[in-house]
Amino acid sequence: MEPRTAWQALARRRFPLGSWPWRAGAYLATGALVGGIAALGLIVLGAFSLFLVGLPLLLLSGPVLAALERRRLRLVDLDTAPDPHRTPATPGLAAWLRLRVGEQATWREFGYALLLAAVLGPLDLLALAACVGLPVALLAAPVQLAADGHEAKVVKAYLVTTYPEALATALLGAALLVALAYPLAAVAGARAALARALLAPRETAAPGAIGEVIASRARLVDAFEAERRRIERDLHDGAQQRLVALTMALGLARLDAPPGGPLAEQLAKAHAEAGQVLTELRELIHGIHPQVLADYGLAAALTDAADRSAVPVATGDVDDDLPRLPPAVESAAYFAVREALANVGRHSGADRARVAARHADGVLRIDVEDDGRGAADPARGTGLTGLADRIAVLDGTLTIMSPPGGPTLLRVEIPCSPASASSVSCSPRTASS
Incomplete structure (x- = not known):
């Protein structure tokens, strides 16, 4: 199997005769060049950021440099380096900036830019000078002697006055060039591993794979709800x-x-x-x-759940104009409230509870609050762990705030859009006596 990285190539017998030493040299040479440019650019942007003009550009220089670095990785690491950034849900520069500033990847890339400018770039140049510059200077001894006619001072330290000495120096340079190809590739491999760890970790799935996982999960949720x-x-x-x-x-x-x-x-x-x-x-x-959920929607179903609760529940904060949401969302939200109210009746010792629900900015938010003793712990088998998993499948969150002495607040947040009329099955049945 062909090696995929410089480190894998080091184990090959024919390593010095292959392309990997040249790849390693090119990677370090371009790294030194990019590091120098990055240092200059960061100094300029840092000066402008004192007036708050260059501050956004200073931060966003990290993703720009990281994109270039992921391309450079192909010199010594043939595996694709995926872009860890997400695509904004809404178009526009403002949405893009908000998303980028809030992503951990952006800050990692900015840290890498500082590291490249201050440390990695100079190290690349040093490794290149030691592993390539020194052997090349020795190889050039005959050329230097011929150009001068009398003597040649190799690497500013060794004086060569005869052609046999110059030839011996050139042979030493050739041997060193082959020998130092190994540490050169090792340094390049270490540099590439560090760059990948910070800019494109191998466990990061490709955007297409992430999209397929999300779509598959959505299909499973829909199939589960259809079967129910x-x-x-x-x-x-x-x-x-x-x-x-x-x-x-x-x-x-x-x-x-x-x-x-x-x-x-x-x-x-x-x-x-x-x-x-x-x-x-x-x-x-x-x-x-519940049939009331299928026929009349989440607001009516939450009111019905409150009426069935063993503890008096106020539902004045439930938005009566809640739109019809995807069936999986309505079902998960309804059963979360049912389980929360059941826990209030069984464990909290509360005298009253409150349910609030609204849909705004593309997110369904539901609060269930009681005036009980608090100290609710999902690990005690209250059924909330399973609900949290079910809501997480919908990219939602279930948060519990329950200090000792109360009150307890359970909050459900599920990102969703109103469902189309065709996706909501509304077929009221005649109640049987």
Whole structure:
């Protein structure tokens, strides 16, 4: 297998005869050149930044230099160096600047620019002078002697006066050029590894791969929600309707049975048991996917969840004009509130709670707050860990602020846009008695 980096090439027997020593020399030579230019540019921009004029340019010089450095890496590292920056969600220079300033990669690249200008560039030049400059100066001894005619002072230290001495010096330079190709490539490999670690770590996935992972995750979430809705629909239209029919048949049979007899007693027990099963099935269906959520949206579903809570819940801060959101978002938000209110009733000792919900700036924000004892810990098995994972799949966050003594605030934030009419299934069913 062909080597992909300078370090891998060092293990090859034919390394001195290949292209890798030339690649390493070119990488260090261009590094010294870029380092010098970067030092000059940073000094100029630093002077202008004293008047706040060059401050943005000073910061953004890092990404520009990093893009050049990722291209230079191809000299000694054949693996593609991906760009770690994200694409702004909205067009425009302001959005681009806000995104870049907030990214860790931008600050790493700025730090690398300072390091290149102050340390790496001079080191590149020093390594190049020691591993290439010295052997080349020795190789040039015969040329220097011929040009002078009498003597040649090699590397300003060794005086050569005869051609045999000049030839011996040139042979020594050739041997050193081959021998020093190894440390030259090692230095270039170390430089490239440092540049990659700071500017394009190997674990950073390519933008296309990231996009595919996000799309695949979105498809899985949609498929999961579709399957939940299918199960809810099948139970509602199938098993529940049959239980309703069975309950009605048992009720009619009770009317026809002689009162007070053993048959009437057994039918009454069967009728009561069927009613209990029907009630439990309705609760199960509501837990899988509440019909009020599918038919009327998140605001109505949150109000319904508050009405079912064991603790009084104020819903005045729920925006009645919440738009219809993607089904996966509505479902995750609804069950987060359900779980939070269940925890309030079971663990908090609260007298009242509050639910707030609104959609603004492309983000759904929901707060559930109670006046309980606080000190809520998701690690104690309250179900919040699973909810946090489910919300994280939607690129959302679940935050819990619960100091000892309370109050406890659970906040859900999910980035999303209003759903199109075709993506929201609204097919109200007639409630069964």
